[in-house]
Each structure stands twice: as C-alpha cells, then as structure tokens.
Amino acid sequence: MCKEVYAGVNNSVMSTVGKSTNIVWYECKIGKHERQQLLKQKGCVVWITGLSGSGKSTVACALSRELYARGYLAYVLDGDNLRHGLNRDLSFSAEDRSENIRRVGEVAKLFADAGVICIASLISPYRSERDACRALVPDSFIEVFMDMPLELCEARDPKGLYKLARAGKIKGFTGIDDPYEAPLNCELVIQLKNGECSSPSSMAEQIIMYLDEKGFLKA
Amino acid sequence: MCKEVYAGVNNSVMSTVGKSTNIVWYECKIGKHERQQLLKQKGCVVWITGLSGSGKSTVACALSRELYARGYLAYVLDGDNLRHGLNRDLSFSAEDRSENIRRVGEVAKLFADAGVICIASLISPYRSERDACRALVPDSFIEVFMDMPLELCEARDPKGLYKLARAGKIKGFTGIDDPYEAPLNCELVIQLKNGECSSPSSMAEQIIMYLDEKGFLKA
Numbered sequence: 001m002c003k004e005v006y007a008g009v010n011n012s013v014m015s016t017v018g019k020s021t022n023i024v025w026y027e028c029k030i031g032k033h034e035r036q037q038l039l040k041q042k043g044c045v046v047w048i049t050g051l052s053g054s055g056k057s058t059v060a061c062a063l064s065r066e067l068y069a070r071g072y073l074a075y076v077l078d079g080d081n082l083r084h085g086l087n088r089d090l091s092f093s094a095e096d097r098s099e100n101i102r103r104v105g106e107v108a109k110l111f112a113d114a115g116v117i118c119i120a121s122l123i124s125p126y127r128s129e130r131d132a133c134r135a136l137v138p139d140s141f142i143e144v145f146m147d148m149p150l151e152l153c154e155a156r157d158p159k160g161l162y163k164l165a166r167a168g169k170i171k172g173f174t175g176i177d178d179p180y181e182a183p184l185n186c187e188l189v190i191q192l193k194n195g196e197c198s199s200p201s202s203m204a205e206q207i208i209m210y211l212d213e214k215g216f217l218k219a
Numbered sequence: 220m221c222k223e224v225y226a227g228v229n230n231s232v233m234s235t236v237g238k239s240t241n242i243v244w245y246e247c248k249i250g251k252h253e254r255q256q257l258l259k260q261k262g263c264v265v266w267i268t269g270l271s272g273s274g275k276s277t278v279a280c281a282l283s284r285e286l287y288a289r290g291y292l293a294y295v296l297d298g299d300n301l302r303h304g305l306n307r308d309l310s311f312s313a314e315d316r317s318e319n320i321r322r323v324g325e326v327a328k329l330f331a332d333a334g335v336i337c338i339a340s341l342i343s344p345y346r347s348e349r350d351a352c353r354a355l356v357p358d359s360f361i362e363v364f365m366d367m368p369l370e371l372c373e374a375r376d377p378k379g380l381y382k383l384a385r386a387g388k389i390k391g392f393t394g395i396d397d398p399y400e401a402p403l404n405c406e407l408v409i410q411l412k413n414g415e416c417s418s419p420s421s422m423a424e425q426i427i428m429y430l431d432e433k434g435f436l437k438a
Contacts, residue, residue: 109304
C-alpha cells in the first residue's frame with residue numbers, strides 16, 4: 001500500500017511534518033489568479049448598502065444582467081434570500097443580524113476568490129460591520145451606497161415593512177427606530193438626479209464604469 | 220420623485236402589493252441557466268467524503284487542476300479552510316460539526332447555482348448529514364467516497380491527528396472513537412487497485428469521466 005500521496009512532479013513538494021519525513025504533499029496550483037484568467041475578469045465584492053426600499057435588489061439584478069450581457073460572471077447574494085438557506089438559523093436580534101452580515105461577507109469572499117463578481121445586497125446599517133466585510137477582501141471591495149431619502153423608501157415600502165414599523169409591530173427597524181449609518185468613504189454613491197431616479201440600467205452602468213476603470217473587467 | 224422602480228420593458232412585471240397598485244417590480248432574468256451558458260458547464264456539487272488522511276484534499280485539488288486544464292471553472296470548499304472564515308465560530312462538538320457541514324452544504328448550493336463546479340472536501344462522517352446536503356441540490360450532487368482502509372489513513376496521518384486520537388488527546392475522532400458511516404449509494408467510490416493508490420490525476424480523471432457522462436461538462 002502507498003503511504004505517500006503521489007502528485008505530478010510539477011505539483012509536489014517534499015516536506016517534513018512532525019516526525020514524518022519526506023511526505024509528499026500535494027500543492028494545489030489552481031488559485032484565484034488562474035480562475036480570473038479563465039473568466040477574463042477579477043473576482044471582487046460589490047457591496048450594496050442602503051435602507052429597505054432604496055433599490056438595492058433592483059440595482060443588484062440590473063448589474064448582474066448588464067454584466068452577463070457583456071460576458072462577465074456575476075452572482076447576487078441577497079440578504080433576504082440567504083435567510084432561507086445558509087442563515088435560516090438566525091433571527092432578527094441585533095446579534096443575529098450581525099452574524100448574518102458576517103456570514104454573507106465570508107461567503108462573498110469565497111466567491112471573489114473563485115473569480116466571480118459577487119454582488120451582495122443587504123441593508124447592512126452599521127459601518128463597523130460593513131468595514132469588517134471590507135477587511136476580508138480589502139483590495140476588491142466596492143461599497144455602493146444607495147443614498148435615497150427615507151421618505152422615498154417609505155413611500156415605496158415594497159414589503160410593507162415601514163408600515164409595520166410605524167405601527168410598532170416591528171421593533172428596531174432601520175431608518176425608523178434603529179439607525180442607518182451612511183458610509184463615510186465608500187466607492188460609489190447612487191443618488192437621485194434632480195429629484196428623479198435613474199433607471200436600474202443606468203445605475204448599473206455607473207457601477208460597471210467603476211469596475212472597468214479599476215481593472216476588474218479584465219484578468 | 221419616483222415612487223416606482225423602473226425597469227426595461229423586457230425585465231418588468233406589473234403587480235399589486237398590499238394597497239399599492241401597479242408597482243413596477245424588477246425581475247432578475249439572469250439565473251443559473253444563463254450562467255451555465257456563459258461557462259459552458261453545469262453547476263454542481265462534487266462532495267468528497269472519507270476518513271482523515273484518505274486523500275480528499277488531494278483529489279479535490281487534482282480535480283480542480285484537471286478541470287481548469289480543460290477550461291472549466293471549479294472551486295474547492297475545504298472543511299478545514301472554512302473553519303478559518305465562515306465557520307470560525309464553530310467548535311468540534313457534535314452539534315457544531317453538524318452545523319459546519321450544514322453551512323458548507325448551503326454554500327456549495329450557492330456555488331452550484333452560480334454555475335460553478337463546487338468541490339466540497341469534508342470528512343462528513345454521518346449519512347444523514349450528507350443526505351441533507353444532497354437534498355439541497357438533488358439533481359446535481361455527486362458524492363465521492365474515498366474508500367481507503369483505516370490502517371492506510373492512520374499510517375499516513377498527515378496532520379498527526381490519529382496519533383493524538385490514539386493517545387486519547389482528541390476525543391470523538393472519526394474512525395477511532397467515532398463512527399464513519401460509509402455511503403450506501405454514492406455516485407463514485409475511489410479505492411485502492413490491487414492494493415495500490417492511483418495517482419491523484421487518475422482519481423480526478425475518474426470523477427471527470429462521470430461528470431462528462433452525466434452532462435455536467437456542457438451547458
């Protein structure tokens with residue numbers, strides 16, 4: 001029987017581990033660089049933050065669509081959707097909301113490492129939590145702030161949550177009785193122009209121009 | 220100001236939500252199918268299970284390398300590595316080992332949905348836990364059993380863990396004082412041939428042939 005694990009000459013390193021000598025270790029040479037070459041893009045995290053109803057999911061989807069149309073691989077991590085899977089053990093307590101964001105940040109890091117343009121769409125109201133996610137991928141974190149007025153978000157109220165929060169039926173709702181800490185120094189801000197919303201496509205275009213300028217759309 | 224979120228004609232649906240009428244909802248048309256077309260492959264989960272020292276990581280890396288050489292995008296989720304990130308809040312208690320596997324299964328599902336060939340490498344000793352991961356991606360879960368004799372794994376002992384377990388310094392170690400439940404009906408079994416190990420490349424080749432036969436290597 002074979003005590004050593006054999007690898008091709010170009011993929012093996014001889015090393016000493018503990019009291020064993022000359023165990024052949026298998027070195028995995030396919031890393032982020034190689035995957036980026038394959039995809040002709042750079043893995044990164046586009047982190048879209050903002051109030052409920054500010055248009056995060058809309059922009060995430062539009063960005064995913066526009067990138068696909070150009071031949072790039074993107075994947076959307078949606079805070080709400082993940083609560084049906086990876087984060088289904090978490091409640092909406094302060095501690096669990098924080099753990100929710102931590103996990104999404106860690107998964108986004110894995111996608112970026114896989115070479116994918118990962119689009120994370122979460123309210124993520126606290127600076128410290130967003131900054132912790134940024135620290136996981138410091139060179140490839142693009143924070144996009146959906147800077148929409150609370151009144152607009154509340155007027156939209158796509159999930160009816162503001163109404164519930166105003167009625168006191170939801171406690172600790174961001175923008176109502178829990179703070180949203182706007183980014184101080186994010187990569188992109190998406191705002192109204194002359195009081196009007198841009199189309200999802202043009203908001204996505206704004207992000208794509210940034211990705212292009214910073215070299216994420218080539219290997 | 221704009222109460223509705225506008226989307227291109229081909230990407231919008233009119234709907235009524237709560238008491239609001241005719242809110243334009245943005246429908247994200249880029250799904251798994253489109254990503255698979257882009258990558259010319261099908262997203263799936265190759266779940267490699269077996270004792271510590273059975274060669275899971277080695278095969279995972281070889282498979283990643285061989286797929287890359289053929290132009291396919293794969294990504295390895297390694298149980299040990301994830302414990303430094305996503306699962307760093309988890310101990311090695313029975314409950315936390317189970318949660319570790321659940322999370323890896325959920326993340327693997329996301330990667331498969333992204334169109335990636337996700338290679339998960341974990342001891343994952345219990346059938347029920349592997350089956351729960353399978354249930355997340357029932358049509359694209361390829362369970363690969365590293366069917367290596369305990370004596371071989373223990374002789375290799377790449378991390379020195381068997382020695383610690385035999386000395387009673389690690390409790391509940393799979394294969395020593397905790398059971399490994401071999402798969403009953405997995406997609407692939409990797410075994411010794413005439414008492415000899417195959418090379419990592421040829422073990423990877425065995426998996427690639429399966430992926431090819433089942434249509435995962437085309438969109």
